[in-house]
Amino acid sequence: xxxxxxxxxxxxxxxxxxxxxxxxxxxxxxxxxxxxxxxxxxxxxxxxxxxxxxxxxxxxxxxxxxxxxxxxxxxxxxxxxxxxxxxxxxxxxxxxxxxxxxxxxxxxxxxxxxxxxxxxxxxxxxxxxxxxxxxxxxxxxxxxxxxxxxxxxxxxxxxxxxxxxxxxxxxxxxxxxxxxxxxxxxxxxxxxxxxxxxxxxxxxxxxxxxxxxxxxxxxxx
Amino acid sequence: xxxxxxxxxxxxxxxxxxxxxxxxxxxxxxxxxxxxxxxxxxxxxxxxxxxxxxxxxxxxxxxxxxxxxxxxxxxxxxxxxxxxxxxxxxxxxxxxxxxxxxxxxxxxxxxxxxxxxxxxxxxxxxxxxxxxxxxxxxxxxxxxxxxxxxxxxxxxxxxxxxxxxxxxxxxxxxxxxxxxxxxxxxxxxxxxxxxxxxxxxxxxxxxxxxxxxxxxxxxxx
Numbered sequence: 382x383x384x385x386x387x388x389x390x391x392x393x394x395x396x397x398x399x400x401x402x403x404x405x406x407x408x409x410x411x412x413x414x415x416x417x418x419x420x421x422x423x424x425x426x427x428x429x430x431x432x433x434x435x436x437x438x439x440x441x442x443x444x445x446x447x448x449x450x451x452x453x454x455x456x457x458x459x460x461x462x463x464x465x466x467x468x469x470x471x472x473x474x475x476x477x478x479x480x481x482x483x484x485x486x487x488x489x490x491x492x493x494x495x496x497x498x499x500x501x502x503x504x505x506x507x508x509x510x511x512x513x514x515x516x517x518x519x520x521x522x523x524x525x526x527x528x529x530x531x532x533x534x535x536x537x538x539x540x541x542x543x544x545x546x547x548x549x550x551x552x553x554x555x556x557x558x559x560x561x562x563x564x565x566x567x568x569x570x571x572x573x574x575x576x577x578x579x580x581x582x583x584x585x586x587x588x589x590x591x592x593x594x595x596x597x598x599x600x601x602x
Numbered sequence: 603x604x605x606x607x608x609x610x611x612x613x614x615x616x617x618x619x620x621x622x623x624x625x626x627x628x629x630x631x632x633x634x635x636x637x638x639x640x641x642x643x644x645x646x647x648x649x650x651x652x653x654x655x656x657x658x659x660x661x662x663x664x665x666x667x668x669x670x671x672x673x674x675x676x677x678x679x680x681x682x683x684x685x686x687x688x689x690x691x692x693x694x695x696x697x698x699x700x701x702x703x704x705x706x707x708x709x710x711x712x713x714x715x716x717x718x719x720x721x722x723x724x725x726x727x728x729x730x731x732x733x734x735x736x737x738x739x740x741x742x743x744x745x746x747x748x749x750x751x752x753x754x755x756x757x758x759x760x761x762x763x764x765x766x767x768x769x770x771x772x773x774x775x776x777x778x779x780x781x782x783x784x785x786x787x788x789x790x791x792x793x794x795x796x797x798x799x800x801x802x803x804x805x806x807x808x809x810x811x812x813x814x815x816x817x818x819x820x821x822x823x
Contacts, residue, residue, distance in 0.1 A: 428698060428702050436687075439687065441687075441690050441691075441694065442694050443693060443694045443697040443698070443701075445666065445693060445697055446690045446691075446694045446696075446697060447690070449689065449690070450686050450687070450689070450690040453686040453689065454686050465674040465675050466657070466660065466662075466671070468667075468670065468671070469662050469667045469668065469670070469671040470662075470667075471667075472664060472666060472667030472670055472671075473662065473663050473664045476664040476666055476667060477664070480664075
């Protein structure tokens with residue numbers, strides 16, 4: 382049995398949870414308040430971040446490494462295409478969301494509105510929230526452009542790139558920071574992902590002190 | 603023939619250059635002043651970053667994706683071990699350097715001292731330089747701890763993790779920001795990497811306005 386140390390609204394944890402669930406891999410979830418820097422947790426991952434996956438007593442860190450490991454050990458159903466060039470495109474987009482989108486959008490919105498309060502690190506900075514709200518428009522438009530040319534973000538099959546994007550967007554949707562009316566095809570794409578059985582546990586997440594809006598778990602949003 | 607759009611001191615470009623050179627893959631290098639956001643370059647990579655690899659007319663972005671592609675298409679000599687668990691450890695460390703080390707060290711030192719001047723983004727912030735100089739000690743100690751237990755950073759064979767680390771450290775060594783006297787085994791490790799043929803082009807790099815110190819290219823530093 383695998384154990385995943387995670388935090389409900391962490392997009393990196395969500396990406397791993399979606400991969401595990403899509404492949405129907407049983408996994409025990411342990412919520413970790415990673416910012417409290419518990420010494421036991423730091424021994425599991427000296428970087429002090431979630432997610433961390435425990436496999437046969439060994440701890441594995443960094444969501445990119447964990448998702449590649451899952452794909453290698455549990456290849457079915459695949460979340461990576463078969464040719465090296467297609468795989469490069471999936472990995473490019475995973476980095477796009479986990480690096481660029483995170484820096485420009487997620488950290489400006491989710492961190493300011495939720496993490497700062499949880500971590501007792503002061504009040505939201507309105508300058509950052511404004512920047513995140515501005516930048517997400519550019520990213521939604523980029524996704525819309527991709528989805529004009531492809532059925533899924535990285536090509537014609539659903540891949541880890543879709544889960545990486547959905548992990549960030551679902552965390553932001555929890556705090557009502559996604560304008561689903563901006564683009565028809567991004568909304569359609571999210572509706573398809575949201576209705577997958579793998580998404581159920583994500584939609585059931587609740588963080589104390591931050592109740593989700595009604596549309597969050599609604600498949601007809 | 604491959605073409606790599608890169609910038610000499612970019613650690614992400616260096617990681618890719620080291621992988622290509624170690625595998626003796628011929629590749630044309632094109633220096634890209636990516637911060638000038640040339641429209642042609644943005645078409646190659648909308649994220650506006652180096653490195654970008656051109657393969658048969660197709661552009662590939664994000665160093666993690668490029669390195670995995672290289673490994674899949676040119677598996678010899680391998681820069682990844684064979685078991686999924688060992689591969690996860692390599693990828694964990696690549697993310698450690700490209701994410702955590704970059705944020706805490708490289709961006710505080712290299713960005714402040716070099717990129718800001720090149721990009722005409724103002725003067726170095728001494729608070730950031732101080733933070734970077736402090737944090738690099740922790741990272742060198744972590745590397746020393748790993749190398750107490752292993753021949754190379756991720757295990758007993760040289761991998762992409764070593765190249766990721768050497769890419770960051772060599773860029774910082776170019777601006778004399780690495781204290782090689784802090785740990786004997788980190789110095790020994792770097793001496794081994796530095797003397798590889800794959801490292802030659804890195805040691806020959808020169809950025810106009812920033813001449814490297816004498817020890818930078820010296821194998822007996």
